[in-house]
Amino acid sequence: MSQQRTRSGLDSTRRKKDRSRSACSLGVLRDFPEDAGGDVQGRRRETTTRIRSSSGIGTMTIDAPPAYHSSLPHDAERFLEALLPDYELERRGIVTKSIASVVIFIFVLPTVLATITPSETRRQKCDECDADHEHGQNEQHEQQRGPKKRRGVRRDKKKSQKREERCSDAAKSDSDQQEAVDVSFKTSFITTLLCVTSIFFTVFLSANNLFAARTIFVAPILTSEECARIIDMAHRAAQRKADTILREREQYLLDSPQFMGEEDAKLAKYDSILEEPSGWTKDRHTSYPTTDLNVVTDPFTAEDRAWLAEKLNARLSVLMERTFGVFRGAVRANDIFVVRYEPGGQPNLRRHTDSSFISFNIILNDGFEGGGTRFHSRPDGTHIDVKPPAVGYGILSNANILHEGLATTNGTRYILVGFDDIDERDPFTGEDTSLSVFSSWLNFSWMQIRFKEGWQDGRLRSDSSDRLAWHHSHYAVSVFNVLHKFMTATIDISAKFRIMTLVSPNNAGSYIAAMDREAEKTKHLEATRSNGFASWFAGQQIDVDVFGNLNKIWDSRKGNEDKFRAEDL
Numbered sequence: 001m002s003q004q005r006t007r008s009g010l011d012s013t014r015r016k017k018d019r020s021r022s023a024c025s026l027g028v029l030r031d032f033p034e035d036a037g038g039d040v041q042g043r044r045r046e047t048t049t050r051i052r053s054s055s056g057i058g059t060m061t062i063d064a065p066p067a068y069h070s071s072l073p074h075d076a077e078r079f080l081e082a083l084l085p086d087y088e089l090e091r092r093g094i095v096t097k098s099i100a101s102v103v104i105f106i107f108v109l110p111t112v113l114a115t116i117t118p119s120e121t122r123r124q125k126c127d128e129c130d131a132d133h134e135h136g137q138n139e140q141h142e143q144q145r146g147p148k149k150r151r152g153v154r155r156d157k158k159k160s161q162k163r164e165e166r167c168s169d170a171a172k173s174d175s176d177q178q179e180a181v182d183v184s185f186k187t188s189f190i191t192t193l194l195c196v197t198s199i200f201f202t203v204f205l206s207a208n209n210l211f212a213a214r215t216i217f218v219a220p221i222l223t224s225e226e227c228a229r230i231i232d233m234a235h236r237a238a239q240r241k242a243d244t245i246l247r248e249r250e251q252y253l254l255d256s257p258q259f260m261g262e263e264d265a266k267l268a269k270y271d272s273i274l275e276e277p278s279g280w281t282k283d284r285h286t287s288y289p290t291t292d293l294n295v296v297t298d299p300f301t302a303e304d305r306a307w308l309a310e311k312l313n314a315r316l317s318v319l320m321e322r323t324f325g326v327f328r329g330a331v332r333a334n335d336i337f338v339v340r341y342e343p344g345g346q347p348n349l350r351r352h353t354d355s356s357f358i359s360f361n362i363i364l365n366d367g368f369e370g371g372g373t374r375f376h377s378r379p380d381g382t383h384i385d386v387k388p389p390a391v392g393y394g395i396l397s398n399a400n401i402l403h404e405g406l407a408t409t410n411g412t413r414y415i416l417v418g419f420d421d422i423d424e425r426d427p428f429t430g431e432d433t434s435l436s437v438f439s440s441w442l443n444f445s446w447m448q449i450r451f452k453e454g455w456q457d458g459r460l461r462s463d464s465s466d467r468l469a470w471h472h473s474h475y476a477v478s479v480f481n482v483l484h485k486f487m488t489a490t491i492d493i494s495a496k497f498r499i500m501t502l503v504s505p506n507n508a509g510s511y512i513a514a515m516d517r518e519a520e521k522t523k524h525l526e527a528t529r530s531n532g533f534a535s536w537f538a539g540q541q542i543d544v545d546v547f548g549n550l551n552k553i554w555d556s557r558k559g560n561e562d563k564f565r566a567e568d569l
């Protein structure tokens with residue numbers, strides 16, 4: 001798969017362990033935190049650690065990894081104009097209701113039903129039957145002992161007849177008992193089924209699953225000055241790219257005088273990049289190409305990247321955590337790029353879905369006509385056209401909603417687009433990202449994208465070195481495909497399709513300032529995922545398989561690994 005457009009018609013735990021391990025080897029004694037509650041929202045927990053060193057015992061403050069936040073920073077949350085769920089509360093609700101289901105359906109209901117069954121009387125009858133049976137055996141024995149006993153035996157005959165009658169009653173009661181066992185088996189089966197169904201619906205019908213699945217969020221992410229800087233960054237990158245490509249093209253012509261003219265794929269690629277707008281790639285994404293520049297594989301400067309990462313960490317991952325209920329450190333961008341639309345070039349992008357979990361697009365300029373993003377509802381065929389209210393506003397949505405870029409009819413429209421995945425563990429380091437099970441395996445949207453990956457895994461990754469893995473088998477791939485489609489359809493018909501503008505343009509400046517104030521507090525922390533920093537650049541342009549393992553690095557990234565390492569991406 002060459003740079004597959006991921007658009008288609010389709011630990012903290014370990015870290016904690018590592019820390020304590022290294023702490024032990026350093027002879028560190030860890031005390032419990034003095035202010036275990038953290039600050040107002042319980043967002044940062046501090047651990048006071050005494051370090052025994054050769055120079056004596058010193059004290060140092062270590063920041064424990066930040067926990068999942070169920071609200072925006074206090075100052076920013078108050079600007080929200082739409083009601084968002086408290087996902088933490090939702091999760092606790094799911095646990096409580098699930099425990100209640102187990103208690104009711106597995107313990108209480110079967111006990112109540114068992115007391116209604118008259119098994120006690122049956123048991124008594126059966127005891128008597130057993131006794132008679134033994135007696136009958138004795139009788140036979142005595143008959144064998146000779147005539148002396150026969151009179152007594154005759155006397156007993158009447159008794160024996162009566163016993164036989166009782167015995168046949170008891171046999172009846174035996175079959176009754178068998179029935180009772182069957183009933184209790186059926187009862188357990190039905191109550192277990194009820195329990196599982198009730199837990200399934202508790203999980204599925206929670207906001208954790210349905211709220212954000214088909215909601216389109218609109219909120220300010222960048223200031224207009226920052227947007228202008230991104231456009232400028234992109235123009236500088238395009239210039240650099242055009243210069244490099246021109247040099248490479250000349251060298252190629254020198255090295256390969258027998259080139260194949262228009263049929264030469266490499267030459268065609270150079271020419272496509274050099275054609276107006278020069279330096280912009282036009283076919284980076286195979287199925288649904290845009291005129292764009294990727295912030296990792298195209299020549300943006302290390303300084304530009306660092307600056308952008310800071311903005312995205314302060315504004316975007318925090319908002320994703322709030323709107324989608326996923327821990328910010330679990331977010332990994334797989335592709336972030338600047339797109340340009342114009343009537344003379346590419347004016348629009350036809351209907352598609354993105355192969356990520358969450359997609360965002362931020363409008364970077366005004367002064368053009370047309371444009372906007374159209375989102376389609378599959379079940380009823382309706383659509384919502386979203387034109388952000390001001391420059392710097394972002395549209396965040398589940399990537400599996402069908403959408404398209406509407407035609408720009410005059411001027412140039414620039415947007416910053418991102419496709420974000422949600423990892424359980426970092427595909428490069430294997431480090432746990434603190435993603436809860438509620439946001440992963442109990443979240444239908446997350447599972448849907450895993451199944452889609454499973455399906456693509458076998459369909460598109462036939463060059464994988466691990467072709468014999470069971471999940472690459474023809475059957476597994478078909479099952480993944482069916483599950484992915486089933487989940488998409490289930491979410492489509494269950495989740496509400498709507499748009500939510502979270503902050504009004506009047507409050508955008510104050511909201512952004514509040515987000516930045518909070519980000520300032522964690523600035524001193526190492527920018528790792530377990531510390532709550534999303535992976536904006538390091539994990540781009542890679543394929544991760546259905547189990548979260550690094551499957552493949554895209555061609556565009558290959559050959560640049562040293563540069564990435566040098567820039568600490």
Ligand SMILES: O=C(O)CCC(=O)C(=O)O
Pocket residue numbers: 007290339349354361372373374403404405406415417
């Ligand atoms: O142009 C737009 O508004 C949408 C862009 C988009 O969907 C994409 O780049 O994947």
Ligand SMILES: [Fe+2]
Pocket residue numbers: 007352353354359403
């Ligand atoms: Fe898209």
